[in-house]
Amino acid sequence: MKFPRPRRILLYILLILFAFAFVLPFWTGFTTSLKTKRDVIYTTPVEPPPSLTLEPWIEAFNIMEKPLFNSLIFTSLATIFSCIIGSINGYVLSKIRFKGSDLVFLFFSIGIFIPYQTVLIPLVLTMSRLGLYNTIEGLILAHTAYGIPICTLLFRNSYKEIPDSLIMAAKTDGAGTWAIYRRILLPLSSAPFVVAGVFQFTSIWNDFLFGLVLARGSEALPASVALANLKGTTTAFWNVQMAGALWYALPVIIVYLILGKYLIKAYMAGAVKG
């Protein structure tokens, strides 16, 4: 649909004003992260630093290095595990007819929506009993388990698009259940793997709550909790806090800029972080 010219100019003005509103916090966070403490106080938050310093970025990195590494490890592994499991589940739930298939799907679907507060106490107790409290393995297990429902949903929806006739043809050729998955579905799975993978990576990387209760102040500390701790201290001034926030944001921003359209697909399928 077309708007007449004067209205179109107004349209662009509105779009650009909104863009400013969305960029402002990032921009001021960025400029502040490059300022000395003195400049943070004596310059306006939006102006570029009069004397550029990388000191806040270095200071923040020294504090966040280990947590960023921890997050990278458990996020990557839990993403891989939950996607593989989701893919196999999605296959079974979309291509094999059996009694109770819809029920199993509903069983998983509810898991997407539950407020995690309801499972927090049992989760902490379970992890301590398994000896996984304060460990990377504990975080991998938690994120994998709670990632199964959404991954199953994403893969099932995607596999539903693959025509059943393909499966039937393979069956008449004598292919078994596993062979159909490996030879027909898996080669067609790169898109859903990227969609689910990008979604899982960003939402596990972004998670705060599980990290907070499962890895308090220890070896397995995730970057999210480290950043929150940074904010809580009076010693880390705004420039260091902003640099820390940007360090932690960096991987997701990169993924978002390169693979954003897959992330959007996941959002559209109803995958939303809590």
Next chain:
Amino acid sequence: MKESVIAILVLLPSVLLVGYFVYASIGWNVVVSLSNWEGLQPSYSIVGFRRYADLLYDSVFWISLKNNLLLILLFVPSSILLGLFLAILLDVKVRAEGVFRTVYLLPFALSFVIIASLWAWMYDPEVGVLNILLENVGLGFLKSGWVTDSSIAMYCVILALTWQFSGYTMLVFLAGLRSIPESQVMAAEVDGAYGFSLYRRIMIPQLKSSVLAVFVILMVFALKGFDFIYILTGGGPGYSTFVLPLEMFRETFSMTHFAYGAAIATVLFVIVMLIVVPYLYMSSRRREE
């Protein structure tokens, strides 16, 4: 082996994992809520619904519930309206649509911890962005304590969350608008519908199912969202920005009132399920039709 047997065997590990970490854990939480467990030593002697009765006399619980309601009444509609507005702006074949979309959606892709840190800096009363900018443009009288002022702190939270979520609602509505058949739009145009009235009369009514989906997702978030408020205000000043998830966390992990925290979690769970279950039921029925 029969295919259905294979199917069940393949699903079994996941069903067990989800069964344990979701369903059994919910049950376990209910059991804790009925016990007298206080302090670090677990105790499972059942005392019944006493903790739930305590809730009725807990002013922080009522403040939290009120704030969750405020999120549902203000954050949810404002995110939906702003997202709808942005979607309509972008729907009319603008140049660089992809750039605008990418910018609007970015906050939603990032962690609440990052967004809360950025907004803590925006709202900081002494050197933060908003107060300094207001002063510089001659609007110094609008300077405010923002999140440190208990009378408006909750509205500051809502504003920042709306900022984060509108990109998401925009995305869903834009897809909805794009899926309306061109022929229908053209027919309406021939009938004289034009500009925003075209949207009001013809297009927006067709977004019913996406509005419903977004509504449910945002309402659930308004109830269970924790990270953002925990980091931006910690529930303060005083108890002015407490919400149920925060109250649950504080009672459980800061004060070790495990039974009481579990009771709050159960209440939260029931409220969320009252929204989610009818929605899942409705959407599964619609798919069958």
